Amino acid sequence: AQSVAQPEDQVNVAEGNPLTVKCTYSVSGNPYLFWYVQYPNRGLQFLLKYITGDNLVKGSYGFEAEFNKSQTSFHLKKPSALVSDSALYFCAVRYRNQGGKLIFGQGTELSVKP
Amino acid sequence: DAGVIQSPRHEVTEMGQEVTLRCKPISGHNSLFWYRQTMMRGLELLIYFNNNVPIDDSGMPEDRFSAKMPNASFSTLKIQPSEPRDSAVYFCASSLGAGAANEQFFGPGTRLTVL
Numbered sequence: 001a002q003s004v005a006q007p008e009d010q011v012n013v014a015e016g017n018p019l020t021v022k023c024t025y026s027v028s029g030n031p032y033l034f035w036y037v038q039y040p041n042r043g044l045q046f047l048l049k050y051i052t053g054d055n056l057v058k059g060s061y062g063f064e065a066e067f068n069k070s071q072t073s074f075h076l077k078k079p080s081a082l083v084s085d086s087a088l089y090f091c092a093v094r095y096r097n098q099g100g101k102l103i104f105g106q107g108t109e110l111s112v113k114p
Numbered sequence: 115d116a117g118v119i120q121s122p123r124h125e126v127t128e129m130g131q132e133v134t135l136r137c138k139p140i141s142g143h144n145s146l147f148w149y150r151q152t153m154m155r156g157l158e159l160l161i162y163f164n165n166n167v168p169i170d171d172s173g174m175p176e177d178r179f180s181a182k183m184p185n186a187s188f189s190t191l192k193i194q195p196s197e198p199r200d201s202a203v204y205f206c207a208s209s210l211g212a213g214a215a216n217e218q219f220f221g222p223g224t225r226l227t228v229l
Binding site: 042044096101104 | 223
């Protein structure tokens, strides 16, 4: 079955350090990949997406993600973490032949400490 | 611009009662999605509409769940009768088209508690 995996339930980072939140997807067709962030008691907010072209995608709030086809990964990164980045992050995948269905990973809780 | 609007934000009801959740998508968006979020199962797509027509309802858990979209600016998700295991946060999202490349915009969610 087509799926997306976030191998870490929680990531802890010190403020000012770089952060990485990992995501891998199952191989099937040409994926469109997304990252969303969820703050407590809020809906999901779109961060960035990979459709085609440059493997490095830049998004909101200084986040970026790199699509790696050989490793079937789409890790989220930020050069310098902020305490306000602390939230729940979801990776999601859609396939061109699957229409609207967006498949989410289980989420990774990012905690940035001062 | 207003984002996706959901009401109510919180709903507490007793088992067996009917529950109706409401959603107003972003103006101009023609695809609408209903999701459920629980600790155990994460985020699950229940159903989605394109141009007011249900396209995929394979995620609707049981016949107790139904969804309608009578026009482009309104959708409802109804649970009748409700059960404690329906307790979850229900999100509505909309997008400009159901194409796979289009990102979805989420509402703030409705937190449902069934006692």
